[in-house]
Amino acid sequence: xxxxxxxxxxxxxxxxxxxxxxxxxxxxxxxxxxxxxxxxxxxxxxxxxxxxxxxxxxxxxxxxxxxxxxxxxxxxxxxxxxxxxxxxxxxxxxxxxxxxxxxxxxxxxxxxxxxxxxxxxxxxxxxxxxxxxxxxxxxxxxxxxxxxxxxxxxxxxxxxxxxxxxxxxxxxxxxxxxxxxxxxxxxxxxxxxxxxxxxxxxxxxxxxxxxxxxxxxxxxxxxxxxxxxxxxxxxxxxxxxxxxxxxxxxxxxxxxxxxxxxxxxxxxxxxxxxxxxxxxxxxxxxxxxxxxxxxxxxxxxxxxxxxxxxxxxxxxxxxxxxxxxxxxxxxxxxxxxxx
Amino acid sequence: xxxxxxxxxxxxxxxxxxxxxxxxxxxxxxxxxxxxxxxxxxxxxxxxxxxxxxxxxxxxxxxxxxxxxxxxxxxxxxxxxxxxxxxxxxxxxxxxxxxxxxxxxxxxxxxxxxxxxxxxxxxxxxxxxxxxxxxxxxxxxxxxxxxxxxxxxxxxxxxxxxxxxxxxxxxxxxxxxxxxxxxxxxxxxxxxxxxxxxxxxxxxxxxxxxxxxxxxxxxxxxxxxxxxxxxxxxxxxxxxxxxxxxxxxxxxxxxxxxxxxxxxxxxxxxxxxxxxxxxxxxxxxxxxxxxxxxxxxxxxxxxxxxxxxxxxxxxxxxxxxxxxxxxxxxxxxxxxxxx
DNA sequence: AAAGCTAATCTAAACGTTTCAATTTTGTCA
DNA sequence: TGACAAAATTGAAACGTTTAGATTAGCTTT
Numbered sequence: 001x002x003x004x005x006x007x008x009x010x011x012x013x014x015x016x017x018x019x020x021x022x023x024x025x026x027x028x029x030x031x032x033x034x035x036x037x038x039x040x041x042x043x044x045x046x047x048x049x050x051x052x053x054x055x056x057x058x059x060x061x062x063x064x065x066x067x068x069x070x071x072x073x074x075x076x077x078x079x080x081x082x083x084x085x086x087x088x089x090x091x092x093x094x095x096x097x098x099x100x101x102x103x104x105x106x107x108x109x110x111x112x113x114x115x116x117x118x119x120x121x122x123x124x125x126x127x128x129x130x131x132x133x134x135x136x137x138x139x140x141x142x143x144x145x146x147x148x149x150x151x152x153x154x155x156x157x158x159x160x161x162x163x164x165x166x167x168x169x170x171x172x173x174x175x176x177x178x179x180x181x182x183x184x185x186x187x188x189x190x191x192x193x194x195x196x197x198x199x200x201x202x203x204x205x206x207x208x209x210x211x212x213x214x215x216x217x218x219x220x221x222x223x224x225x226x227x228x229x230x231x232x233x234x235x236x237x238x239x240x241x242x243x244x245x246x247x248x249x250x251x252x253x254x255x256x257x258x259x260x261x262x263x264x265x266x267x268x269x270x271x272x273x274x275x276x277x278x279x280x281x282x283x284x285x286x287x288x289x290x291x292x293x294x295x296x297x298x299x300x301x302x303x304x305x306x307x308x309x310x311x312x313x314x315x316x317x318x319x320x321x322x323x324x325x326x327x328x329x330x331x332x333x334x335x336x337x338x339x
Numbered sequence: 340x341x342x343x344x345x346x347x348x349x350x351x352x353x354x355x356x357x358x359x360x361x362x363x364x365x366x367x368x369x370x371x372x373x374x375x376x377x378x379x380x381x382x383x384x385x386x387x388x389x390x391x392x393x394x395x396x397x398x399x400x401x402x403x404x405x406x407x408x409x410x411x412x413x414x415x416x417x418x419x420x421x422x423x424x425x426x427x428x429x430x431x432x433x434x435x436x437x438x439x440x441x442x443x444x445x446x447x448x449x450x451x452x453x454x455x456x457x458x459x460x461x462x463x464x465x466x467x468x469x470x471x472x473x474x475x476x477x478x479x480x481x482x483x484x485x486x487x488x489x490x491x492x493x494x495x496x497x498x499x500x501x502x503x504x505x506x507x508x509x510x511x512x513x514x515x516x517x518x519x520x521x522x523x524x525x526x527x528x529x530x531x532x533x534x535x536x537x538x539x540x541x542x543x544x545x546x547x548x549x550x551x552x553x554x555x556x557x558x559x560x561x562x563x564x565x566x567x568x569x570x571x572x573x574x575x576x577x578x579x580x581x582x583x584x585x586x587x588x589x590x591x592x593x594x595x596x597x598x599x600x601x602x603x604x605x606x607x608x609x610x611x612x613x614x615x616x617x618x619x620x621x622x623x624x625x626x627x628x629x630x631x632x633x634x635x636x637x638x639x640x641x642x643x644x645x646x647x648x649x650x651x652x653x654x655x656x657x658x659x660x661x662x663x664x665x666x667x668x669x670x671x672x673x674x675x676x677x678x
Numbered sequence: 679a680a681a682g683c684t685a686a687t688c689t690a691a692a693c694g695t696t697t698c699a700a701t702t703t704t705g706t707c708a
Numbered sequence: 709t710g711a712c713a714a715a716a717t718t719g720a721a722a723c724g725t726t727t728a729g730a731t732t733a734g735c736t737t738t
Contacts, residue, residue, distance in 0.1 A: 001695070044695080048693070048695040051725085053723090056386065066415050247616065277593050353686085364686070383725080683737095686731100688732085696722085
C-alpha cells in the first residue's frame with residue numbers, strides 16, 4: 001500500500017480511502033491510485049486489516065463429523081450464504097469428543113474468528129465457560145447445550161421421533177428396539193424422549209432392554225443392534241436415532257441372516273438422497289437441512305451486523321416422516337418368526 | 340502482552356521469549372511471567388503474530404462439493420493430520436465452477452493461508468495464473484490441471500475404469516453405456532480413456548451414442564441416463580464416472596420401470612459405506628481416501644516445513660474394484676429383454 | 679581488580695493496515 | 709479581495725506481536 005501511495009504520489013490514507021471507499025476522494029487522485037494499484041498488482045493484506053479493525057471476516061464452524069451427510073448438507077448451505085456475505089469459513093470436527101471440541105474451539109479463537117457456529121458435543125460446563133470467555137457471537141445448531149444462552153436452530157426431535165414410533169405402533173409393532181445417540185446431547189435425549197412418549201401414548205410399557213446406546217456411530221450401533229437381535233424375543237422393529245447408526249443396524253441384520261423388512265422393520269432419523277432407489281427403501285425422518293443452514297447463517301450474520309444484544313433466539317424446526325418400504329405391518333410373534 | 344509484561348515487570352520481549360520458548364529466560368522471570376499470564380488470562384493474538392511472521396498456520400482447501408462423500412472422506416483425514424500439525428483449515432466449495440473457484444481462492448489468498456490444497460474445477464489457464472501469482476505451496480488432489488507444476492495426489496483413473504469395464508465385458512456386455520464427468524477435468528478425461536481402452540482391448544467398436552456427459556452431478560446424470568435408456572437398443576450395462584451420478588442413473592432406471600441388475604447392470608466410480616447392505620449392491624471402484632488425504636496433507640506440510648523447491652512430486656494411487664451384485668452376466672439381446 | 683566472556687534482558691523498529699485529527703485546497707459570499 | 713466554510717488530503721498514532729541489536733549482569737581469567 002505504501003508502494004501504491006508512492007507510485008501515485010499520494011498518502012497511504014488516501015489509498016486506504018479509495019480501496020475501502022470510506023472517504024470522498026477527487027476523481028483525479030482516484031484515477032491515479034487505481035492505475036497504480038493495477039500496475040503494481042496490489043492486494044490488500046487482510047491480516048493487517050484484521051489486526052487494526054479487530055474483525056477477520058471469518059467464522060468458525062464446529063461439527064461432530066464431516067463424514068456425516070446431515071452435517072455436510074447443513075455446512076454446504078451455511079458456507080454458501082456466508083460466502084455471499086463476504087465471510088470465509090473455518091471448519092473443525094470434534095468427533096463427538098468434548099476434549100477435542102475444546103481444542104478446536106481454541107484453535108478458532110486463536111485465529112480470531114468473528115463468530116462461531118457449533119453443534120456441541122457433550123454437555124459439561126466447559127463449553128459454556130469457553131464461550132463466555134470468548135465473548136463472540138455464537139449460534140448452536142442441531143443440539144443445544146444446557147446452560148448456554150445463545151442463538152440456536154434445532155429440530156423438534158421429540159415430536160419427530162414420536163411420529164415415527166407412532167407409525168410403527170400403528171403398524172402393529174409392540175416391541176420396538178431403539179438405538180440411541182449419546183445421552184449427553186440434547187438430540188440424543190430429545191429423540192429418546194420421543195420414543196418413550198410414543199410408547200406411553202400407546203400404553204406400551206417401556207422396556208429398558210430394548211434401548212441400546214449407539215453414540216451416533218455406525219460401529220457402536222452395529223454392536224447395539226446385535227444385542228437386540230440375539231434376544232430370545234427380539235424386537236419386530238428397530239428405530240435408529242441417526243443416519244450413521246442405521247447403516248450399522250442394517251449390517252447387523254444382514255450378519256444375523258435376517259432380512260428387512262421381511263424379518264424386521266427398520267426406521268431412522270435423517271434422510272438419504274438415495275433412500276428411494278435402493279432396497280430396503282428406508283422410512284426416515286428428513287431434517288430440513290436447507291432451512292437449518294440458512295437460519296444458522298442468518299442468525300450469526302445478524303448478530304455480527306448489529307452488535308446489539310437482543311435476547312438469544314431459538315428456532316425450532318420440524319422433521320418430516322418419509323414413509324417408504326422398510327417397515328411392514330406386524331401381526332404377532334407367530335407370523336413374524338415364520339416370515 | 341504488554342499487560343502481562345507490566346504485571347510481571349519485565350519487557351514484552353521477555354514475555355514473548357517465554358510464550359514462544361525462543362530464548363532462554365531465568366527460572367525466576369519465567370515464573371513471574373507465567374503467573375502473570377495465568378492471572379490475566381492472556382492469550383496470544385494470532386493475527387498480530389501472523390502479521391509479523393507472515394505465516395497464518397492455516398491452509399486453504401478447495402473442493403468441488405462438500406456434499407460429495409468422496410471429498411468429505413478425504414477432507415476428514417486431511418483435517419485430522421493438519422490439525423495434529425497445528426494447522427487450521429479453511430474450506431471452500433467451487434460447485435465445479437471455475438469462476439467460483441477463482442473467487443474462493445482469492446478469498447483464501449486474502450486471508451493469507453500458508454498453503455492450498457485444491458481439487459481443481461475446469462482446465463483453463465486462469466488457475467495456473469492465479470497460483471503462480473499467489474506463490475504459496477499448493478497440492479492438487481483428485482484432479483490435475485494442465486500446465487500447473489505442483490505436487491499432486493491422484494488416482495490412476497484410466498486403469499481403474501479399464502478394470503471395471505473389463506469386468507463388464509467379461510460378463511458378456513457389449514453395449515455399455517458410459518455417464519461421463521466433465522471433460523475439462525483430468526478425472527473426467529482419464530476415466531473416459533479407461534472406458535475406451537477397455538473397449539479397444541476387447542475389440543468392441545466405440546459408439547459415441549453410448550457416452551453421455553453427466554458433469555459429475557446427479558441431476559445431469561439422470562437426464563444422461565434417460566437418453567441412454569430410451570434408445571431402441573439400449574445398453575445392457577451402464578457405468579457412471581462418479582458416486583453422485585450413479586444415484587441419478589438409478590433414479591432414471593427406476594423411473595423407466597426397469598430393475599437393476601435384472602434389466603440392466605450398473606457400476607460406478609467411488610464406493611459407498613452402505614453399498615453392501617442395500618440392494619442392488621453396487622459394484623464400484625473404491626478410492627483409497629485415507630491414503631489420498633494423508634499424502635496430500637503430508638505433501639503440503641513438507642513444502643511448508645522446508646521451503647526448498649524440489650521438483651513437484653506426483654503421487655499416483657490405485658483404485659480397487661469392489662465386485663458386488665449390481666452387474667449380471669449378459670447372454671444376448673433375446674434373454675435380456677425378457678428378464 | 680580490570681578485562682573479557684557469556685547469558686539474560688531490554689529497547690525499539692518493524693509487519694500493513696485504519697482512522698482521528700490536523701492541514702491544505704477549493705469554493706462561496708459579502 | 710478577503711474571510712470563512714466545506715471538501716479533500718495528509719501525518720502519524722495505533723493494532724499486538726516478533727526480533728535484531730544493544731545493554732546489563734554475572735562469571736571467569738589473568
